[in-house]
Amino acid sequence: MSTKIYDAYRLPVGTDPFEVVAPLRAAILPARLRADAQVLARTACQLADDYSLHGDRSRMPVRRRDGSRLYTPQNPWVSAIRVLADQEADLSPSDTFHDAHRFSVSLLRDPADGRLLAKAFLGHSDEIREAFEAFCATQGWADWHYQDQTDWPEEVSELEWAQRRDSWDRTVGDSGVIADRCLNIDVRPSGFSTSPSVLGIGDDEEDAINAVTVSTPQVRLSRMLLAVQKIADGEFSITDLLSASERIKNAVNEGSDGTAELLELMSSPSVDELQGRQSGGFDDGIRTHSISEETLAAVAARLT
Structure with a gap:
């Protein structure tokens, strides 16, 4: 053995x-x-x-x-x-x-x-x-x-x-x-659930939340573009997925193929906003960008 x-x-x-x-x-x-x-x-x-x-x-x-x-x-x-x-x-x-x-x-x-x-x-x-x-x-x-x-x-x-x-x-x-x-x-949090349950009740949880880094607009846009491509193309092979991900990431980082215009439509939400702690125009839900499905799909098509 x-x-x-x-x-x-x-x-x-x-x-x-x-x-x-x-x-x-x-x-x-x-x-x-x-x-x-x-x-x-x-x-x-x-x-x-x-x-x-x-x-x-x-x-x-x-x-x-x-x-x-x-x-x-x-x-x-x-x-x-x-x-x-x-x-x-x-x-x-x-x-x-x-x-x-x-x-x-x-x-x-x-x-x-x-x-x-x-x-x-x-x-x-x-x-x-x-x-x-x-x-x-x-x-x-x-x-x-x-x-x-x-x-x-x-x-x-x-x-x-x-x-x-x-x-x-x-x-x-x-x-x-x-x-x-x-x-x-x-070693696990009190009131343990195996899925994350950080609500900011205790000091340790507040410290953890304060240390969070919210994903950049570039990372978030890359994810949304890749999701559109996966929906349009159906099943991806691993090779196709890696290739598409790299292609999209490079375009977003360079601001090419219409991605720069999409980035201008995105905000960078704070943790307080994601937790609903900041008021102001969010009665219908917190909005983090003003990109439409049609515009996103059009840019994704350029990157196929």
Whole structure:
């Protein structure tokens, strides 16, 4: 049986597993909230852009189970929470994109010397990974990953590689199932939902929201143009999709083929606007641009 244990560490001698919880949570939770807030901002802006483009709610997402509307034009932020939760409800918990920002650490004890070993399970957030790596550096957690399909890394001696192999063999056992013999630490927001739920209730959530960067008009326009092309051309192959995406991005960045005129019709909404906190002409819904479907389709056609 092959062995692949990535994101694995050996803890300093004498580490108390219960003393790990608080500092680990303090290091990871802010990064988790920032990652959630960033996804919410991107989704909220996409929803507002689509609403501004179509001009009514008939083309906006609806909850498939009961038919109720997910999009509230006056509050794209809360709408994004609903949409993401609805999308995740259709995923299996074992799906790689279910709770994309999940983070947990399994602690195991090597029976030979009593040293604690850790196996981390990270989602798809670079920010969370960077926060965890910084935590490991400050806490003295040493890299202890191991796999038997390749030679050991250059920076690891042959002796240490064998030590890693032996320690994992002893600790995990013949089953190879870590969950059978570990102490697991999950780091997640209070009132946890696996889909983002940053509402700005607590100080940590407010800090995360304040750190958000809203997508630029260039990024947003590129997305809308690509969506029009995909609708017009039907099924895209991966090669076609990458080619179209690159072509559109270059045109938008250069302001060519009519894209400069479209950019002039777009605003840069703030997070407060996406959360419906700023009043002023938004009774029928927050508008982020004045581009029409016909104009967008015409420019998209030039880029095919």
